Amino acid sequence: MEYLQILLGLAAALIGLLYYYSTTFDFWKNRGIRGPKPIAFVGNFLNNVLGKISFSDQITEWYRQYKNETVFGIFEGNSPILVINDLDLIKDVLIRD
Secondary structure, three states: OHHHHHHHHHHHHHHHHHHHHHHHOOHHHHOOOOOOOOEOOOEOOHHHHOOOOOHHHHHHHHHHHOOOOOEEEEEEOOEEEEEEOOHHHHHHHHOOO
């Protein structure tokens, strides 16, 4: 009986985590901003965590994939990051008029 309660508790915790991450990862989609599909706990950086690709190569790949977009959104863990892909918009953001 105790094992059943522990199993149900773990299942509820897992379902809660999956719900949290699925609603968190809708952040950019709800705002109409395109981006790569994230994975729970690592966001968009699974290949970096596994050492398959460097961070700069990953950003370059996304830049090429979304080169026609002004901005695109990625996730570092569950934190949303907006990447500005347009040079004129970068100048507007960084240079005070």
